[in-house]
Amino acid sequence: MGTASKSANWEDIAQLASSGFASLSRLASGDPIMHRDICVSNPKPIVAWMDAYIREMYDLRNMLANENGPDPEAVHQVFVDAMEARARWQAGIVTTLDRISGPSTEIPTFAETMGECLSAVAGWKRRKNFPKPKRRPG
DSSP states (O other), X not given: OHHHHTXXXXXXXXXXXXXXXXXXXXXXXXXXXXXXXXXXXXXXHHHHHHHHHHHHHHHHHHHHTOTTOOOHHHHHHHHHHHHHHHHHXXXXXXXXXXXXXXXXXXXXXXXXXXXXXXXXXXXXXXXXXXXXXXXXXX
């Protein structure tokens, strides 16, 4: 959301954005305090996942920026692979195929990431039960 809204063309982009953009940017409407607490409590797995995402985006960027032009079949395959991985996930089918074709650097497992995220969310929710400090007159 930040990237799009900082664009010089944001006024035009905003008028053309569809439900896909709304779905993609949904997390930006969440509680900033909760997002901050999750990030501060889980920096290592979040950075590992960000690095994996950046590598994938960089690979796609390089395909598109190829001096001979993008290879339509290779670009198509990126989207086919993503569509098939999502379909398997939605069907509850998780295989080693996804990990084999994934990034070479080991990233945290889903269980590790969710465990850390859930503990951060639980802590964030528990803090609401603590009395707020009284402000000193000043």
